[in-house]
Amino acid sequence: MDWGSLQAVLGGVNKHSTSIGKIWLTVLFIFRIMILVVAAERVWGDEQQDFVCNTLQPGCRNVCYDHFFPISHIRLWALQLIFVSTPALLVAMHVAYTRHEKKRRFRNGEKIDIEELKNEKIHIRGPLWWTYTSSIFFRIIFEAVFMYVFYYMYDGYQMPRLVKCSAWPCPNVVDCFVSRPTEKTTFTIFMLAVSAICMMLNLAELCYLVIKICMKESRKTTWGEGFWGELTACEKKENGEVVVFIAGVLLSP
Secondary structure (H helix, E strand, O other): OOHHHHHHHHHHHHOOOOHHHHHHHHHHHHHHHHHHHHHHHHHHOOHHHHOEEOOOOOOHHHHHHHHHOOOOHHHHHHHHHHHHHHHHHHHHHHHHHHHHHHHHHHHOOOOOOHHHHHHOOOOOOOHHHHHHHHHHHHHHHHHHHHHHHHHHHOOOOOOOOEEEEOOOOOOOOEEEEOOOHHHHHHHHHHHHHHHHHHHHHHHHHHHHHHHHHHHHHHHHOOHHHHHHHHHEEEEEOOOOOEEEEEOOEEEOO
């Protein structure tokens, strides 16, 4: 898998993210992608070749391995990273579309903030706010789903040293041994811990964006605009005289 291409694409999202989003992206690359590429793939190696059973029955070892490990940890982690990174790509597409529309309106003579256009800085507001928050929400969902899949598929997060298999074509209950179970358990717990940290960062960023937009909207509705705007009203008569109502009471001029 070409992780460099994924890093290049997500790197463009980084400059449009919040501070928490940048931390999440750093954790994603350093503690997940780098660990997966550099260390985890070497630890797992050729799993099926290292899976040993105390029988010479043809096909028994392959069937037992498929029963206990239907999907490789490495491939499942890679699939998880793809699903978690996909919502961020939607944000990148939205930013590219917004920038293209601004340039088009600028060429058509519409007034556009030149500094914002030069800096290619897109603020998280309006439709982009919805796209960004939706991407965070789906990242949280994907992280939680994959953590459950890991627990359900492998019957826990601990790699067993010995498994007993009686699947056909095994002649009886055979003992199968997993290579480097302690090391694999350590890596599994580490990857799940980092996944939980990413979930907490996503939750923190989602709360930050919601609180920020709520505070911004509350500042728009000031005491004078909100309270007195609802209490006071003006009415102009046919002769040009203006009368003022406060709380429904007529004030004569």
